[in-house]
Amino acid sequence: MSVRIDIDRLSARIAALGRIGALPGGGCKRLALSPEDAEGRALVTGWFRDLGLELHSDQFGNTWAIRPGRGGTTAAPVLMGSHIDTVATGGLYDGALGVLAGIEVIEAVSEAGIETERPLAVAFFTNEEGARFQPDMMGSGVATGALDLAAMLAQPGIDGMTVGEALSRIGAAGPEPAGALRPSCYLELHIEQGPVLERAGRAIGAVTGVQGISWSEFTIEGAAAHAGTTPMDMRRDAGVVAAGIVAEARAIARDFGPPQVATVGRLQFAPDIVNVVPERAQLTVDLRNTDDATLRAAEARLAERARALAEAEGCTLTQRSLARFAPVGFDPDLVEEIAQAAAGAGLSGCKMPSGAGHDAQMFAPLCPTAMIFVPSQGGVSHNIREYTSPAQILPGVQLLAQVALARAGHRQDRT
Numbered sequence: 001m002s003v004r005i006d007i008d009r010l011s012a013r014i015a016a017l018g019r020i021g022a023l024p025g026g027g028c029k030r031l032a033l034s035p036e037d038a039e040g041r042a043l044v045t046g047w048f049r050d051l052g053l054e055l056h057s058d059q060f061g062n063t064w065a066i067r068p069g070r071g072g073t074t075a076a077p078v079l080m081g082s083h084i085d086t087v088a089t090g091g092l093y094d095g096a097l098g099v100l101a102g103i104e105v106i107e108a109v110s111e112a113g114i115e116t117e118r119p120l121a122v123a124f125f126t127n128e129e130g131a132r133f134q135p136d137m138m139g140s141g142v143a144t145g146a147l148d149l150a151a152m153l154a155q156p157g158i159d160g161m162t163v164g165e166a167l168s169r170i171g172a173a174g175p176e177p178a179g180a181l182r183p184s185c186y187l188e189l190h191i192e193q194g195p196v197l198e199r200a201g202r203a204i205g206a207v208t209g210v211q212g213i214s215w216s217e218f219t220i221e222g223a224a225a226h227a228g229t230t231p232m233d234m235r236r237d238a239g240v241v242a243a244g245i246v247a248e249a250r251a252i253a254r255d256f257g258p259p260q261v262a263t264v265g266r267l268q269f270a271p272d273i274v275n276v277v278p279e280r281a282q283l284t285v286d287l288r289n290t291d292d293a294t295l296r297a298a299e300a301r302l303a304e305r306a307r308a309l310a311e312a313e314g315c316t317l318t319q320r321s322l323a324r325f326a327p328v329g330f331d332p333d334l335v336e337e338i339a340q341a342a343a344g345a346g347l348s349g350c351k352m353p354s355g356a357g358h359d360a361q362m363f364a365p366l367c368p369t370a371m372i373f374v375p376s377q378g379g380v381s382h383n384i385r386e387y388t389s390p391a392q393i394l395p396g397v398q399l400l401a402q403v404a405l406a407r408a409g410h411r412q413d414r415t
């Protein structure tokens with residue numbers, strides 16, 4: 001028996017979710033646990049309900065819906081999912097695709113009248129992006145036990161509100177304990193968010209794992225002073241130290257070479273006045289590498305150089321870790337199954353690591369886990385111009401359906 005993926009229905013859901021928190025030039029902003037996120041949660045949960053699925057949500061706002069297998073909903077489900085929060089300059093596809101594709105697979109399976117051995121489930125996880133509250137992958141980290149529930153609830157956001165306060169403000173916390181979701185396997189369809197597939201002319205990425213991620217925040221304290229009257233040798237300029245750290249992050253990426261990447265995404269000066277030497281600067285550095293030892297070497301070099309820069313300027317420096325995830329490998333059998341299924345469907349595919357963080361990496365230690373990538377046009381993501389066409393999405397959803405059904409104990413001819 002085969003299932004028919006309705007790409008128009010999926011595209012309509014992507015567009016409808018994208019209208020929540022829509023930005024003027026396109027894209028959307030649904031920061032985790034914001035009023036827009038609450039609206040997005042309500043829309044998606046309504047779709048879960050429309051399909052007659054069994055609804056669940058845990059105390060961290062992670063939400064999932066189950067379609068029963070032959071024995072009901074108690075056996076560990078084959079889980080599909082991702083996130084529906086976005087960065088402040090988000091597109092319509094990052095995260096949303098994995099969740100809405102999971103809904104589409106379940107709807108298509110039901111339409112085909114298929115009964116599976118294991119239940120099928122679809123989930124969205126709280127605060128995958130880490131844009132408002134750090135670290136990223138927070139909800140899936142709490143769900144899998146990798147992150148401590150109490151510590152994450154107490155985590156303050158960039159606006160000062162804690163995760164716990166934000167959860168209760170939008171009423172997103174559910175009745176079930178963190179850890180209630182225990183899938184038999186986890187599959188996440190996602191846009192690549194980079195240029196590799198497009199450049200290689202490939203339709204599908206069978207994702208082998210996710211690179212290590214290290215986020216740090218540096219705070220530098222110097223002394224405010226008059227920009228015209230203070231001799232250069234009498235300054236303790238926090239801004240100059242921050243600028244040195246920015247340059248060092250780029251130098252580390254250059255010296256280590258690919259796959260090392262380094263990004264300063266936030267930088268603030270105080271008092272932030274044209275004719276005042278900055279007394280305080282705060283910045284974040286995002287370092288990533290597929291090799292943990294190299295990532296540790298990059299972290300060590302950055303910390304040492306930041307310390308030396310601050311000392312030379314007579315400033316104090318504090319460094320705080322915002323996120324640290326080691327590189328993760330996905331289940332080789334499941335990755336191979338995806339690659340084989342792609343080849344069997346006549347799709348051009350390749351095995352590749354992920355440059356972005358994903359909820360799947362938190363599930364990898366718990367159960368067989370893998371991801372399917374579809375191309376991102378221009379390699380653009382975390383940007384309102386993020387785009388993957390329906391024709392590019394369709395084969396990814398068909399593969400997701402095929403592999404999910406196989407893992408749930410049902411083999412189909414073709415989607």
Ligand code: GLV
Nearest residue numbers: 128129136356357
């Ligand atoms: C999270 O999505 C990240 O890769 O920054």
Ligand code: MN
Nearest residue numbers: 094095128358
């Ligand atoms: Mn994502």
Ligand code: MN
Nearest residue numbers: 087094129382
């Ligand atoms: Mn993202």
